[in-house]
Amino acid sequence: MLPLFQIGSTGQGSIGETAVFQRKVGEIVFAYTVRRLLMLIPVLIGMSIITFSIVHAIPGDPARAILGDKATPEAVEKIRTHLGLDQPLYIQYFEYVKGLLQGDLGESLITQRPIAEEIGPYLAGTMELALLAMGIAIFFGMNLGILSAWRHNSAVDYTAMVIALIGVSMPVFWLGLMEQWVFAQELGWLPSNGRIDPRLGFEPITHFYLLDSLIKGDFYAFNDAFNHMILPAVALGTIPMAIIARMTRSSMLEVMRSDYVRTARAKGVSEFLVIYKHTLKNAFIPILTVFGLQMGLLLGGAVLTETIFSWPGVGQYLVDAINNRDYPVIQSGILIIATLFVLINLIVDLLYAAVDPRIQYGKE
Amino acid sequence: MIWRKSSILTLALLFIFSTVLAACGGGTGADSGGKTLIWGRGSDSKLLDPAQVTDGESMKVTKNIFDTLVDYKEENTEVEPALAESWETSEDGKTWTFHLRKGVKFHDGTDFNADAVVFNFERWMDKDHPQHKGGDFPYYGYMFGGYKGDEGHIIESVEAVDEHTVEFKLKEPQGPFLANLGMSAFAIASPKAVKKDPEGFAKNPVGTGPFKFVSWKKNNSITLEKNEDYWEKGKPKLDKVIFKSMPDNTARFTALQSGDIDVMDGMNPSDAKTAENEDKLKLYKRVGMNVGYLAFNVDKKGPWQKKKVRQALNHAVNKKAIIKSVYAGLAEPAVNPMPSSVWGYNEKVEDYEYDLDKAKELLEEAGYEDGFKVEMYAMSDPRPYMPDGRKVAEYLQADWKKIGVQVDIVTYDWQTYLDKTGKGEHEMALFGWNGDNGDPDNFLYVLLDKDNTRTPDAGNISFYKSDELHDVLIEAQRSTDKKERTELYQEAQEIIKEDAPWIPLVHATPGLATQSYVKGNLFEHPINWYDLDDVDIQK
Numbered sequence: 001m002l003p004l005f006q007i008g009s010t011g012q013g014s015i016g017e018t019a020v021f022q023r024k025v026g027e028i029v030f031a032y033t034v035r036r037l038l039m040l041i042p043v044l045i046g047m048s049i050i051t052f053s054i055v056h057a058i059p060g061d062p063a064r065a066i067l068g069d070k071a072t073p074e075a076v077e078k079i080r081t082h083l084g085l086d087q088p089l090y091i092q093y094f095e096y097v098k099g100l101l102q103g104d105l106g107e108s109l110i111t112q113r114p115i116a117e118e119i120g121p122y123l124a125g126t127m128e129l130a131l132l133a134m135g136i137a138i139f140f141g142m143n144l145g146i147l148s149a150w151r152h153n154s155a156v157d158y159t160a161m162v163i164a165l166i167g168v169s170m171p172v173f174w175l176g177l178m179e180q181w182v183f184a185q186e187l188g189w190l191p192s193n194g195r196i197d198p199r200l201g202f203e204p205i206t207h208f209y210l211l212d213s214l215i216k217g218d219f220y221a222f223n224d225a226f227n228h229m230i231l232p233a234v235a236l237g238t239i240p241m242a243i244i245a246r247m248t249r250s251s252m253l254e255v256m257r258s259d260y261v262r263t264a265r266a267k268g269v270s271e272f273l274v275i276y277k278h279t280l281k282n283a284f285i286p287i288l289t290v291f292g293l294q295m296g297l298l299l300g301g302a303v304l305t306e307t308i309f310s311w312p313g314v315g316q317y318l319v320d321a322i323n324n325r326d327y328p329v330i331q332s333g334i335l336i337i338a339t340l341f342v343l344i345n346l347i348v349d350l351l352y353a354a355v356d357p358r359i360q361y362g363k364e
Numbered sequence: 365m366i367w368r369k370s371s372i373l374t375l376a377l378l379f380i381f382s383t384v385l386a387a388c389g390g391g392t393g394a395d396s397g398g399k400t401l402i403w404g405r406g407s408d409s410k411l412l413d414p415a416q417v418t419d420g421e422s423m424k425v426t427k428n429i430f431d432t433l434v435d436y437k438e439e440n441t442e443v444e445p446a447l448a449e450s451w452e453t454s455e456d457g458k459t460w461t462f463h464l465r466k467g468v469k470f471h472d473g474t475d476f477n478a479d480a481v482v483f484n485f486e487r488w489m490d491k492d493h494p495q496h497k498g499g500d501f502p503y504y505g506y507m508f509g510g511y512k513g514d515e516g517h518i519i520e521s522v523e524a525v526d527e528h529t530v531e532f533k534l535k536e537p538q539g540p541f542l543a544n545l546g547m548s549a550f551a552i553a554s555p556k557a558v559k560k561d562p563e564g565f566a567k568n569p570v571g572t573g574p575f576k577f578v579s580w581k582k583n584n585s586i587t588l589e590k591n592e593d594y595w596e597k598g599k600p601k602l603d604k605v606i607f608k609s610m611p612d613n614t615a616r617f618t619a620l621q622s623g624d625i626d627v628m629d630g631m632n633p634s635d636a637k638t639a640e641n642e643d644k645l646k647l648y649k650r651v652g653m654n655v656g657y658l659a660f661n662v663d664k665k666g667p668w669q670k671k672k673v674r675q676a677l678n679h680a681v682n683k684k685a686i687i688k689s690v691y692a693g694l695a696e697p698a699v700n701p702m703p704s705s706v707w708g709y710n711e712k713v714e715d716y717e718y719d720l721d722k723a724k725e726l727l728e729e730a731g732y733e734d735g736f737k738v739e740m741y742a743m744s745d746p747r748p749y750m751p752d753g754r755k756v757a758e759y760l761q762a763d764w765k766k767i768g769v770q771v772d773i774v775t776y777d778w779q780t781y782l783d784k785t786g787k788g789e790h791e792m793a794l795f796g797w798n799g800d801n802g803d804p805d806n807f808l809y810v811l812l813d814k815d816n817t818r819t820p821d822a823g824n825i826s827f828y829k830s831d832e833l834h835d836v837l838i839e840a841q842r843s844t845d846k847k848e849r850t851e852l853y854q855e856a857q858e859i860i861k862e863d864a865p866w867i868p869l870v871h872a873t874p875g876l877a878t879q880s881y882v883k884g885n886l887f888e889h890p891i892n893w894y895d896l897d898d899v900d901i902q903k
Contacts, residue, residue: 059783064782118582192615194585198606198608199400203579308612312582325779
């Protein structure tokens, strides 16, 4: 925690005072976290009501989806009764919420399996992909932004920003298809789709394939799974990368003009430290915000990438559910994504304090 | 800020490490040897109990795990022996006796016998059966007129005469009965496996088929392996089959081109030319058991309630142009409501030729020389018989404009579409059908008889109600004499052509291509083109 108090307006005291202060901070952060978590409840109730209403308002019928084109009115009616879809809406809603309160996310109407059990592998798939994509986005995005801020108004800056502009405006499906065409079909360097070569017959444990293959000590599978991730992760990470690059650049530019940066330079601090230590630290808050938002988006919104790369993730799972009018899956799936989104934002908010001690929680 | 520097460093290291790892990948394949076929397809199966599903993606897999009592011949939709070696029917057509193949075993080692057949039928028909569970059995009710105790239920009893003989007693003769038994929905499951876990059976299927179920990763892949003890000697030829879900058609085609998969279906018509020109790929052009059509809703008030107007519009459709541009040539123009591979097809029926003058003339005769306005439904999702509904609608729109008919196109997603057309909210709608059992009844009765105009789930979405047609179709249903049935169905096709409740548009091919080393003629089969027991890999 020490770096917390190195800069900024918060006074530095003796070691004893710092310890007391730290404990207090600890309490405040804890209380803040609890409060934020409690706020999840109204958010989730709101979400559940909205998704429930929308899902039931769209025309179409899961019974028809189950029966396909071959539906007779009797069969449809039978299935509707069987699924409880003939009940009034508010009863269906309360049944659903009752289940939720008991920790039951419901059962898919189509596969008849518990959603809690079914969604796990998809979530893991999406998270694994999103983490790598975010890693790529952060690494390249931040460095690109830093580079162009550092060499402001130079050819380097312009090039970097053109790259970012292209990155942010390139449709993800197009980029994905181009990647497949170049790297899979023409060059044959990387596999074009899926999470792992199905010929391997790899049996996942946690459904994080990289982790699983390491647990099993199967390096061939690790390598194969990693190769499968590269193209979709690059496609998925491109837009966040561009956004992060632009945000880093503007944030860095602002801070670089500060007096203390000039002082640091005057003191003879090496340029690397000036940039990566002194400037970046104070420029980091807006960048962090973008991280959080983008990560949330990646978790819920990787639908296009998942579709193009046949990546069995949560986006695909939900789209399938919507096409089949699988009400419980749509509802619970959206609830889970919303929860994750809120949690990621909470983590980001907590990180603000770690990055910048001027930010305190508990006093509004 | 030590942590940040170190975290960036870690990230960088991780990245370099992984890039290096990636770079040294490839080479030493862990291909376990043997012949593995990977089939890339648009979506995953719903369930793997054939009796509980109606979607093609499920049947594609179950067809290879299970066998039915009878099967369809390769060249047409006639029936041949499978699990039943032979059969006879009584004079009145109400009793059917099947002699079962001996020595057949389920994948779990139990014997296939008459008791197993009886068990399966009782499970499907009897809602109180202890294993009538895990889901619904829609096809049973659909093909056999309901379930035990229902008024229309056609099967009186199924009994085991001895270990290898089964007797079906029907309440009244059913023309398509034998063809129905060949449908993959009525495949025989292992009673032991069903009893052990009735709810879970659909996720862990056990049959007698050429391949055994190994594993299922949802929305990802289903793996089957060779059944070494398959009753048909020399089959199957493959050691392993993997069905892989790959939702995007273009990406799936790229995977085929780069050799990641061996077979794909649901190809975009625009990719078909490429597939045809590439030496290492083979494009299959067999027309599927389907029809794509435009239905006039004759229940809705409008000019199309007049026969002359419907005929006029039939004359104003350039099917060849539609096939060339929307289907990239991968379809045949439709004349009748069913494709010519279905027996009973009437070759003598002539299509309304593409002739705008004639169309105009007919409109004038009907009193619509100034044309009229109409709303046309087009589906937004690609269907096997119609890859791009909107484009088809635009073609019709352009042609009809020339004869003064203004078309407004509206599109909905598939579930909404089914909902609205089933209720009869449309004036005209593009639609289509995939045949189940190759029996004419499965096209003509289901899609055009007045019995099937009940909302909200009408199968006959033109709401065309002809007593003349109804009498013919019912008579054909009751008969078990194929010659008589053929004549009746040919008559039915003439009535339909004259009344023109539809514009039959096309019969489409399944958009199937394989690597050229994939051999075996079964992809040519009109119904079970996904039957893999004869397919081989010869590199």
